[in-house]
Amino acid sequence: MAEALDAFSPATRAWFGESFTEPTIVQREAWQAIARGDHALVVAPTGSGKTLAAFLWAIDRLHATGADAATTGTKVLYLSPLKALGVDVERNLRAPLVGIARTAAAHGLEVPEVSVGVRSGDTPPAERRALVTRPPEILITTPESLFLMLTSAARETLRGVETVIVDEIHALAGTKRGAHLALSLERLDALTAGPVQRIGLSATVRPREEVARFLAGTKPVSIVAPASGKRFDIRVTVPVDDLSDLATESGSGSIWPHVEGAILDEVLAHRSTIVFANSRRLAERLTARLNELWAERMPEPVAVAAGAEPGGAPTAPPTAPTRPPAEMVGGSGVTGGALPVLARSHHGSVSKEERALVEADLKAGRLRCVVATSSLELGIDMGAVDLVMQVESPPS
Numbered sequence: 001m002a003e004a005l006d007a008f009s010p011a012t013r014a015w016f017g018e019s020f021t022e023p024t025i026v027q028r029e030a031w032q033a034i035a036r037g038d039h040a041l042v043v044a045p046t047g048s049g050k051t052l053a054a055f056l057w058a059i060d061r062l063h064a065t066g067a068d069a070a071t072t073g074t075k076v077l078y079l080s081p082l083k084a085l086g087v088d089v090e091r092n093l094r095a096p097l098v099g100i101a102r103t104a105a106a107h108g109l110e111v112p113e114v115s116v117g118v119r120s121g122d123t124p125p126a127e128r129r130a131l132v133t134r135p136p137e138i139l140i141t142t143p144e145s146l147f148l149m150l151t152s153a154a155r156e157t158l159r160g161v162e163t164v165i166v167d168e169i170h171a172l173a174g175t176k177r178g179a180h181l182a183l184s185l186e187r188l189d190a191l192t193a194g195p196v197q198r199i200g201l202s203a204t205v206r207p208r209e210e211v212a213r214f215l216a217g218t219k220p221v222s223i224v225a226p227a228s229g230k231r232f233d234i235r236v237t238v239p240v241d242d243l244s245d246l247a248t249e250s251g252s253g254s255i256w257p258h259v260e261g262a263i264l265d266e267v268l269a270h271r272s273t274i275v276f277a278n279s280r281r282l283a284e285r286l287t288a289r290l291n292e293l294w295a296e297r298m299p300e301p302v303a304v305a306a307g308a309e310p311g312g313a314p315t316a317p318p319t320a321p322t323r324p325p326a327e328m329v330g331g332s333g334v335t336g337g338a339l340p341v342l343a344r345s346h347h348g349s350v351s352k353e354e355r356a357l358v359e360a361d362l363k364a365g366r367l368r369c370v371v372a373t374s375s376l377e378l379g380i381d382m383g384a385v386d387l388v389m390q391v392e393s394p395p396s
Contacts, residue, residue, distance in 0.1 A: 004028045007035045011104035011111050012060045019099060025226045027053040033222035034199065041169070041200040041212045043225040051089065052096065054165045054199045055138075059096060061162075062137050063111040073160040074117075076138040077188075077196075079146060079181070081171045089167070090118050090140050114138060119145050122352055132157055143172065143181040150187050161188060163197045166215065170205040173214040182214065195219070237262070260289045263389065264297075267342065267369045270386035272362060275371045277391050280347040286391065287345040287371045294342040343369035346376045 004023045005013045016023070023031075026044040030053040033040040042050045058076040078089060097114055104111045117136035119128060121144065131139070135157035141149070149155055164185065172178035189195050200215040212221035239262035240246065240255060247253045267273045267290065277283040344358045344367060359376075361367035362385075370376065 004031065007031065008056075008060050009064055009111075011063065011100050011107065011109045012056065014107055015096065015100045015103040016056070018103060024049045024053075026050050026224060029224045029226060030054065030199075031057060033224055034197070036222075037197060038222040039198045039212075039216040039219055040222045040224055041202070041205075041208060041215055043202050043205055043208060043223070045228050045230065046203050048228070050201050051092075051165075051167065054201060055093060056096060058138070058163050058165070059100065059114060062114050063100070073135045073157045074137060074139045075160055076163045076165070077146070077158070077161050078138065078140045078165045078167065079143055080140065080167045081143060081177070082168060090116055093138070093140075116140065119149070121145065128154075143177060143184065146188075147180065147184050150184055150191070155191060158188060159191055159193070161192055161196050163199065164188065165199045165201065167201045168203075169200040169211060169215065170202045173205070173211045178214060182217070186217070259391065260286065260293060263391070264290055264293050264342075266387060266389065268294075271365065271368065272385050273369045273387045273389065274362075274376065274385055275343075275369060275389045275391060276376075276394075277371060277373060278395055280345075280349055280373055282391065283345045283347050283371045283373050287343045290343040290369065290371070291341060341367070343367075343371055346370050346372040348373065 001017060001022045004027070005016060008016070024044075026042060026048045027050070030040060030042045030050060034054070034057045042053065044050045055076075055078075062075060080089065093116055097116070101111055101113070115134075115136040116138045117131050117140070119131055119139060119141045121142070123131075123145075132154045149158060166172070166181075172181055185196075185198065198216050198221075200211065202211070205211045208223050208225060212223055215221055239258035243255070246255055263275060263286070267275075275286065277286060344361070346355055346358050350358070355376075358367065358370055362370050
């Protein structure tokens with residue numbers, strides 16, 4: 001660990017050593033490339049720490065240079081094609097920022113405060129104006145918002161950018177959206193005093209050389225892609241023995257009672273489950289039925305924390321929050337009262353605030369199941385998820 005962290009400041013080294021056992025292999029190799037000033041494409045599985053690798057170096061440089069009134073403005077630009085991922089990264093970025101500050105104080109060291117801002121299509125006008133008048137050192141944004149900034153007075157806040165981190169780069173390379181971003185990155189280089197270091201992050205991407213060329217054009221790129229294996233556990237299941245005789249199997253001629261019961265059994269057998277559906281209507285219907293079936297199975301609705309004691313039977317999830325009727329419309333598929341909430345739905349008709357609450361509740365263990373459409377963007381950090389189910393064949 002000491003060798004891998006040699007280039008970092010004492011406060012950062014101390015925080016990392018107190019927080020983690022050792023750096024991952026992708027972090028070691030990424031830090032070597034980034035420290036040399038290379039453009040870097042970092043390819044590694046989700047959970048390998050590649051995002052922290054990119055951010056930790058940027059944070060450490062901001063701490064080392066300190067606050068300079070003559071160079072105010074954004075220094076680090078994080079670009080995500082997923083708005084939800086940007087919000088999640090902003091939340092997770094607080095951990096190293098606060099942790100390093102506390103560790104520095106405990107060791108009698110001083111580090112300057114590093115500000116973080118988020119700008120996307122959902123950002124209210126007042127917050128966008130605040131980002132221009134008081135630009136954060138680290139700005140989390142989307143490719144489209146970067147383009148809008150470069151074509152407005154907000155571009156002046158980007159003249160001091162030194163590092164650009166492009167996350168989920170595989171979702172952009174080879175698309176019109178990616179071509180648009182490539183132009184914005186070149187315009188950013190023309191705006192700044194020197195070429196901006198570009199760091200691309202991806203869980204899966206090939207051919208890597210082509211994506212590296214997309215990241216930096218004709219400039220050389222260090223490709224960091226340590227060897228790693230994946231273990232898949234994928235099953236296709238049907239909840240009845242004979243699909244040609246549903247009337248005998250279910251008594252109703254429909255397979256859906258069996259589907260709903262089978263999903264409920266799986267949810268209760270795990271601590272956290274995501275169920276994907278092909279439409280908002282199906283997501284709402286499944287959410288409502290899972291909560292109704294759960295309520296029917298319980299002798300009496302019990303308001304206790306979600307999850308189960310180790311080695312014990314699953315316990316009841318928390319009761320539904322008390323909310324005005326208008327806030328329940330299109331939300332979780334749960335009606336008012338004290339019905340137990342086993343599942344909540346997540347789709348485009350649910351407000352941004354409600355979706356954020358659902359994601360936070362699942363990640364924190366307060367919610368056992370989320371029934372989602374593609375609005376729950378893959379790549380977002382949802383914590384430990386035990387089981388993922390897709391109901392019906394995906395459309396593509």
